Amino acid sequence: MIVAFIIFDHQKSAFMHCDLMSKIRLFTFQYGSIYFNNTINFIINQMFKPQMIENEKEFYCLNKHLQPCSMVLLDQKIEKKQRLWCNECLQNFQADSKIVGLKLIIQNIEEVIKKMQVPQMILLQNTVQKIKLCITSAQDLKTYFMKLFDSIIRTAEDWILNLQAQRQKFNQYSFYDELDDHINKQNRNFESHIKLINNINRSDNKVIKYLSLIQLEQRQIKLVIIL
Known part of the structure; x- marks a missing residue:
């Protein structure tokens, strides 16, 4: 098995050193791959955390009910700002489109962004x-x-x-x-x-x-x- 110890600056949400490859200080011991994978996931989650431009609290549903949006209507035919629904919208919902929770769809989007960010950030850092x-x-x-x-x-x-x-x-x-x-x-x-x-x-x-x-x-x- 492998245990990894990381020096990390939580307040700045970035590693202390300038060089990306030297930011992670790993002291490995034979322990197991599970801990190693968890550590890598922790690094990715902290270092490459996506930042949404919009404010989730300012989302409005299709019918302007002034309630928190909780669901997303996955339909390409609907204009993108009209795909958000609140609980009151669901009471009168009549459509064949798939509905997914807002929190879940945000999580899925950010996971995809994280996977894209890792090689991009490494390339950018090397270029810098x-x-x-x-x-x-x-x-x-x-x-x-x-x-x-x-x-x-x-x-x-x-x-x-x-x-x-x-x-x-x-x-x-x-x-x-x-x-x-x-x-x-x-x-x-x-x-x-x-x-x-x-x-x-x-x-x-x-x-x-x-x-x-x-x-x-x-x-x-x-x-x-x-x-």
């Missing part, structure tokens, strides 16, 4: 968990790219400052150094400018490579979103 994982992944991706963009902005700003400083060097010269170069027929300043341009070109190539890497990551992200 997957969506939560997607949200977490999106948040992590957002954080990663925020840091990446901040790094790109800082690098670009530093690069601009460096280029502006180098531009000033193009417009500045030392008279004594230039005079010495002129006398010795040398052009060291021109060579330094060429070296500076080459450094700028190398920096430009690094930036282009960096931007290409970002574009590749963007295409990969679009592919992941499409999938």
Whole structure:
């Protein structure tokens, strides 16, 4: 035989944990299947209890007798709101249709709903968990790219400052150094400018490579979103 112990929150009519599969904590011992089946029925009754939209106390019978409705006339030809009967209606009942007690028909309806709810709730809960994982992944991706963009902005700003400083060097010269170069027929300043341009070109190539890497990551992200 099997005995199952369940941790359940009666006030909220729901299990304590978020994950549906972890809501039920079963400690099984060899005892018997009867207790196990009773426990499962208890779980279903408490966890998947259907809620009627209408208020049973506001039901009115066909003849508006202002008495509690107690019976239901099972006839498809009759309009759905006219199938409820009270005890006074039964006194003048003349029909071949089947009559069932209101409480019994409500019980039967809710039993059918319960059987449908179990797989639906499990599927919905699993879907919710997957969506939560997607949200977490999106948040992590957002954080990663925020840091990446901040790094790109800082690098670009530093690069601009460096280029502006180098531009000033193009417009500045030392008279004594230039005079010495002129006398010795040398052009060291021109060579330094060429070296500076080459450094700028190398920096430009690094930036282009960096931007290409970002574009590749963007295409990969679009592919992941499409999938």
